[in-house]
Amino acid sequence: MKWAREYFSGRKGAPKMCLEILSQYAKNEDNCKRGAIVFVHGAYQGAWCWKEFFMPYFSRIGYDCYALSLRWAREK
Numbered sequence: 001m002k003w004a005r006e007y008f009s010g011r012k013g014a015p016k017m018c019l020e021i022l023s024q025y026a027k028n029e030d031n032c033k034r035g036a037i038v039f040v041h042g043a044y045q046g047a048w049c050w051k052e053f054f055m056p057y058f059s060r061i062g063y064d065c066y067a068l069s070l071r072w073a074r075e076k
Helices: 002-008 054-060
Strands: 017-024 035-040 063-072
Touching: 017 054, 035 054, 054 063
Parallel strands: 035 063
Antiparallel strands: 017 063
């Protein structure tokens, strides 16, 4: 995750971007991981829109879930 922090924080000449990452890990009873799902919101939304229903559901059936909030930061 070090690369993501450096890239999205605007270091090393990369574009400045605020990135919020919510995560919820697999919680199924048979401890079988199926992979990972990355949720990306649409306009006028954020990572929060996935947190209440979608992330708990998919983590229960064995997926690690990550939701991103993408907001471009503009320098004045």
